[in-house]
Amino acid sequence: MGPLLVLWACAGPPAPSGGDVATSALAPWPSEPAALLDRCRAEPIAELATTCRVQAAALLAGQGRGEEAGQVCAEVPAGTWQEECHFRVGEELAVAGQAAAAAAWCGRAGWFARRCVTHAAWRLRLPPGLGPDADGEALTADADELLATVQAGLAHHPDPGVAGEGTHAFQAAWGRAVYLGSGRANPAPARAAGDHGPALRTGWATEAVRLLGPTPPDDALARLQGDWEGQVARSGPPDPAPAPARYAPLQVGPQDEGLPHLPLYGGGMRLVGQDADEDATIAIVEALYGHPAVTAAHLSPALSDPRPRVRWTAARLVALCLHQEDPAGAPTRAGALAAAAPDEVTARLLRESRPPAPAGR
Amino acid sequence: MRGALLLLALGCARPPASFADCATLRDPAAREDCRFTHARALLDQPQALQAALDSVAEPESRDLLLLRLAVAEPTRAAALCHQAATPGAQEKCRQVLGRPHLSTSPQPPR
Numbered sequence: 208m209g210p211l212l213v214l215w216a217c218a219g220p221p222a223p224s225g226g227d228v229a230t231s232a233l234a235p236w237p238s239e240p241a242a243l244l245d246r247c248r249a250e251p252i253a254e255l256a257t258t259c260r261v262q263a264a265a266l267l268a269g270q271g272r273g274e275e276a277g278q279v280c281a282e283v284p285a286g287t288w289q290e291e292c293h294f295r296v297g298e299e300l301a302v303a304g305q306a307a308a309a310a311a312w313c314g315r316a317g318w319f320a321r322r323c324v325t326h327a328a329w330r331l332r333l334p335p336g337l338g339p340d341a342d343g344e345a346l347t348a349d350a351d352e353l354l355a356t357v358q359a360g361l362a363h364h365p366d367p368g369v370a371g372e373g374t375h376a377f378q379a380a381w382g383r384a385v386y387l388g389s390g391r392a393n394p395a396p397a398r399a400a401g402d403h404g405p406a407l408r409t410g411w412a413t414e415a416v417r418l419l420g421p422t423p424p425d426d427a428l429a430r431l432q433g434d435w436e437g438q439v440a441r442s443g444p445p446d447p448a449p450a451p452a453r454y455a456p457l458q459v460g461p462q463d464e465g466l467p468h469l470p471l472y473g474g475g476m477r478l479v480g481q482d483a484d485e486d487a488t489i490a491i492v493e494a495l496y497g498h499p500a501v502t503a504a505h506l507s508p509a510l511s512d513p514r515p516r517v518r519w520t521a522a523r524l525v526a527l528c529l530h531q532e533d534p535a536g537a538p539t540r541a542g543a544l545a546a547a548a549p550d551e552v553t554a555r556l557l558r559e560s561r562p563p564a565p566a567g568r
Numbered sequence: 569m570r571g572a573l574l575l576l577a578l579g580c581a582r583p584p585a586s587f588a589d590c591a592t593l594r595d596p597a598a599r600e601d602c603r604f605t606h607a608r609a610l611l612d613q614p615q616a617l618q619a620a621l622d623s624v625a626e627p628e629s630r631d632l633l634l635l636r637l638a639v640a641e642p643t644r645a646a647a648l649c650h651q652a653a654t655p656g657a658q659e660k661c662r663q664v665l666g667r668p669h670l671s672t673s674p675q676p677p678r
Contacts, residue, residue, distance in 0.1 A: 227596060228596040228597050228600050228629075228632075229600065229626065229628035229629045229631065229632040230628045230656075232632050233628060233631060233632060233635070233656030233657050233660065234656060235656065235659065251597060252600070252632075252636065254635070254636040254639035254640055255635070255636070255639070255660070257639065258639055258660065258663050258664070261663070262663065287642060287670065288639075291667065291670060294669075319669055322669050
């Protein structure tokens with residue numbers, strides 16, 4: 208009698224469908240932060256309540272409401288998803304123009320902090336009025352203040368490398384943001400700057416290359432070096448959202464040891480020159496590679512530059528171009544250039560041809 | 569009779585012992601939670617997990633299960649979310665899959 212009763216009571220009639228619970232859980236979320244947060248707080252499924260809050264925090268941060276976003280992240284259980292929440296807040300605050308707060312939230316993103324600070328840095332927006340024609344002192348003051356707050360925001364991260372790497376990324380991104388899309392490749396700020404010079408020179412060169420248009424002239428390198436030396440401000444149509452360029456992959460060799468580098472958009476790094484003129488040439492060569500229509504022929508003149516860092520930069524990028532232009536013929540063409548190279552490092556870099564990185568981040 | 573009633577109480581209070589037993593729960597939310605709990609325990613047994621997933625008839629319930637597992641174990645999200653069939657689950661899966669760092673393991677400080 209007993210077992211039969213249990214069977215009857217527990218099995219009962221067929222269980223109702225679970226479709227309603229699941230359908231409700233999988234329904235689209237509101238795109239307005241307050242409505243989304245209401246939804247998150249009513250969500251009975253813990254995993255969805257978590258990701259819902261992360262999304263709500265990101266939306267709030269995108270509106271510059273960092274403090275409220277942080278409060279939402281505090282409702283997320285500690286661990287991976289709370290760190291992801293801080294990561295999203297850091298990224299979105301950077302887009303909203305709150306770089307210092309962005310860095311501080313990245314500093315709370317656990318082991319995601321390095322990625323967070325890189326994402327946040329390259330999403331940096333400058334205050335209105337700062338650009339390539341701004342007063343040099345104003346630019347320097349803005350960069351100094353930005354980097355000090357970034358450093359402070361990251362200083363308490365348990366990985367001591369995060370603060371240095373993050374500050375460096377923000378400095379590089381700041382220099383790019385000064386110029387990119389402005390329609391003004393005015394070399395003056397990049398010539399005058401001290402510590403921020405390499406970042407500004409990359410920004411200047413990137414915008415100058417963009418202003419070359421869709422088909423760079425064969426002597427593009429010489430023209431841009433002429434702009435630098437003659438302090439010519441190249442102008443053209445501004446573009447608030449420049450198209451993604453071509454990115455060189457991070458490629459570090461023995462020749463790089465002990466030499467200063469600057470992070471580049473896309474994850475790579477470039478050598479920093481021994482003086483502003485050398486550094487400007489390196490920045491031009493790197494920026495030219497970023498133009499999708501630039502070929503090995505555009506960059507090859509730099510292979511015979513008297514300055515080793517310029518040659519090494521050119522060799523690495525020429526090798527990439529050769530591979531992109533003709534993978535089968537690249538070793539032969541690279542070998543011919545290497546045979547004429549003025550030093551062994553340049554020759555080796557030319558022979559180390561590899562497939563270029565895809566565009567986009 | 570008292571013994572039978574005690575047995576009845578014990579029998580109903582005992583949580584389902586397997587993924588398949590979750591189907592006997594009448595409360596849909598409890599049934600979803602039960603499936604999630606048992607499926608999560610099967611994450612290191614791919615064939616058993618797949619069999620469990622395949623046994624869920626309702627596409628929404630199956631996708632909700634996949635999504636919950638992906639959120640709970642983001643390092644396995646790609647394999648799980650890849651199976652999601654409903655637009656709602658696919659859209660919510662993007663919140664995990666669109667963040668590649670979530671599928672990686674912590675690295676020591678450099």
